[in-house]
Amino acid sequence: xxxxxxxxxEPILRALNEVGYDEATPIQEKSIPQLLQGRDxxxxxxxxxxxxxxxxIPILQLLxxxxxxxxxxxxxxxxxxxxxxxxxxxxESIADxxxxxxxxxxxxxxxxxxxxxxxxxxxxxxxxxxxxxxxLDLMNQGFIRLNTIEFFVLDEAxxxxxxxxxxxxxxxxxxxxxxxQTFFFxxxxxxEIKSLVDSLLRNPINVNVAPVSSAAESVEQSVYFVEKTxxxxxxxxxxxxxxxxxxxxxxxxxxxxxRVAKTLKREGIQAEAIHGDKSQNARQKALNGFKDKTxxxxxxxxxxxxxxxxxxxxxxxxxxxxxxPETYVHRIGRTGRAGAxxxxxxFCSPDEKDNLKDxxxxxxxxxxxxxxxxxxxxxxKPQFIPAAQEQQKKAGSNGNASGQKKNxxxxxxxxxxxxxxxxxxxxxxxxxx
Numbered sequence: 001x002x003x004x005x006x007x008x009x010e011p012i013l014r015a016l017n018e019v020g021y022d023e024a025t026p027i028q029e030k031s032i033p034q035l036l037q038g039r040d041x042x043x044x045x046x047x048x049x050x051x052x053x054x055x056x057i058p059i060l061q062l063l064x065x066x067x068x069x070x071x072x073x074x075x076x077x078x079x080x081x082x083x084x085x086x087x088x089x090x091x092e093s094i095a096d097x098x099x100x101x102x103x104x105x106x107x108x109x110x111x112x113x114x115x116x117x118x119x120x121x122x123x124x125x126x127x128x129x130x131x132x133x134x135x136l137d138l139m140n141q142g143f144i145r146l147n148t149i150e151f152f153v154l155d156e157a158x159x160x161x162x163x164x165x166x167x168x169x170x171x172x173x174x175x176x177x178x179x180x181q182t183f184f185f186x187x188x189x190x191x192e193i194k195s196l197v198d199s200l201l202r203n204p205i206n207v208n209v210a211p212v213s214s215a216a217e218s219v220e221q222s223v224y225f226v227e228k229t230x231x232x233x234x235x236x237x238x239x240x241x242x243x244x245x246x247x248x249x250x251x252x253x254x255x256x257x258x259r260v261a262k263t264l265k266r267e268g269i270q271a272e273a274i275h276g277d278k279s280q281n282a283r284q285k286a287l288n289g290f291k292d293k294t295x296x297x298x299x300x301x302x303x304x305x306x307x308x309x310x311x312x313x314x315x316x317x318x319x320x321x322x323x324x325p326e327t328y329v330h331r332i333g334r335t336g337r338a339g340a341x342x343x344x345x346x347f348c349s350p351d352e353k354d355n356l357k358d359x360x361x362x363x364x365x366x367x368x369x370x371x372x373x374x375x376x377x378x379x380x381k382p383q384f385i386p387a388a389q390e391q392q393k394k395a396g397s398n399g400n401a402s403g404q405k406k407n408x409x410x411x412x413x414x415x416x417x418x419x420x421x422x423x424x425x426x427x428x429x430x431x432x433x
Contacts, residue, residue: 001029007036009061011100019096025050027209032058035183040204042197043185049209051155052093055079055183059151060098062181063126070102073124077105078146078176079153080132080169082160084109084280085287090155091129103127110134111280118143127151132160132168139175146175154200157186157193166192173200188326219336221344222370223356228349230376231319232263237373238317238345239269239297247315248290249299250331252322260319261299271297302327310334318346321355325362345370 001024003016016022024032027049031041035058045051059077081087091107098105105127106120114134121128121143128135128144138144154160160169182200186193197204226234239247251257254275264271272286272295289295291310302322313335322328328346335342346367348356360366 006032008032008057009064011064012057012061012097015097015099018099021053025054025209027051027207028054028057030207030209031055031205034205035181036061038062038181040182040201041184041207042201042204043183043207043209044189045185045187045207045209051185052090053097055153055155055185056090056094057097059127059153059183060094060101060103062151063103064101068101068103068126070104073104073126074148075125075128075144075146076148077127077151077153078149079127079129079155080135080160080172081129082131082156082163082165084111084131085274085283086156087129087131088284094127094129105129108134108138109280110137114138132165132172136168136171139172146172147177149176149180151181151183152176153183153185154196155183155185157184157196158188158190161190161192166196169196187330219332219342219344221332221346221367223346223348223367224370224372226347226349226372226376228351231347231349232260233376234347234372235260235317235319236264236267236269237376239264240267244315245296246290246293246310246313247297247317248310248313248334249297249317249319250322251299251301252320254301256320257299257301261297264297264299269297270295271299273299275301302331314342316342316344318344321346321348321352321359323355325355325358328359329362 002022003013003024006024006029008016027043027045031043031054035041035055041055043051043054056079063076079087079090081090087107087109091105094103094105104123104125106117106125107129108114108117108121109131110133114137117134118138121138135144139146154169160166182202182204184197184201184204189197224234235249238244249260249271251260254273254277257273257275261271261273272289274283274286278286286295286298290298299319316332316335318328318331322331332342332344335344346356356367
């Protein structure tokens with residue numbers, strides 16, 4: 001269905017045309033007409049299905065039609081997102097879709113000075129896009145009051161729970177007026193989400209598009225079986241041999257993201273890591289570089305990746321398989337968007353075989369196995385760092401010793417397992433990527 005058939009106002013249609021949006025996605029087609037009638041919504045949809053436009057377009061149109069005071073704006077819409085990156089992305093979308101409506105918005109999040117954010121609030125806005133922590137902070141300081149909110153959006157609700165925001169969300173909700181329109185979106189529906197839905201929504205429409213157990217058919221999936229200590233070598237090999245110029249690489253931990261990025265750079269592959277310990281400026285610089293393709297490879301943790309929305313992203317790598325199978329679907333959903341093709345490549349080490357089994361059970365199909373290059377042992381590998389020197393590395397220690405690595409067996413091992421070798425009488429621990 002075309003956006004013109006959804007009875008949208010001319011200012012929004014003009015803006016959508018400028019950003020090249022013509023056809024509505026299924027969640028937009030099912031949601032927008034109902035939301036324009038004032039209904040609450042519970043939307044269950046995986047990443048990349050167009051949720052942001054599904055809730056922001058109706059809010060913009062309803063505000064515009066009711067009349068907006070451009071000189072002295074009143075806060076009427078609140079959108080909560082779990083991460084800074086997602087909040088920024090939503091803010092950019094509102095700016096695009098509402099370009100000709102005169103509706104003012106601001107994005108507030110932690111990790112940066114609050115000065116620019118409080119100045120925007122003092123000038124007045126119609127919509128706030130926020131992360132829970134900074135929102136509560138500014139509420140406690142008296143910069144924000146929620147008693148005039150008419151539209152409340154809780155986006156990526158399952159990720160909010162994963163990140164421990166449930167108590168912050170409840171504190172925010174009690175400050176909202178009872179009479180409001182609520183938009184609730186989540187990719188999964190654990191019991192906590194169901195309870196929150198029942199307490200927040202009034203006779204909602206339920207929209208379930210592309211359930212989380214399904215991956216986009218346009219994404220070509222494959223998995224390499226590889227030892228943990230050879231993953232870095234394999235990643236460099238695949239990126240170089242297949243001439244991949246734009247890819248998102250997922251790791252489980254912040255430390256792992258940093259190490260993978262350093263390994264890629266050491267091999268002449270342009271890469272940066274993005275995670276919660278990075279400064280906001282560093283995160284935004286890396287994200288902007290990745291979006292405009294001046295940065296070739298972005299290495300990210302799952303939480304930091306929320307909000308990464310890149311057109312025509314060709315490859316996603318699961319450097320480490322996630323512990324939660326639904327997260328796998330979220331990850332590979334970063335490619336193959338809007339009908340485009342994409343490739344998702346996963347690395348499975350012996351200790352991750354159960355994770356792979358859970359993923360295939362969720363997908364209800366096996367992932368094709370790729371042949372690991374026979375000469376992978378001759379490729380660059382993670383360095384072996386003397387355990388006693390590892391903590392001194394940042395202080396400038398240049399410890400250099402060699403150890404004979406044992407061949408690990410393909411059996412179930414813990415994630416924190418140590419492999420040791422001998423060299424100069426010292427014990428060595430393989431760097432964990």
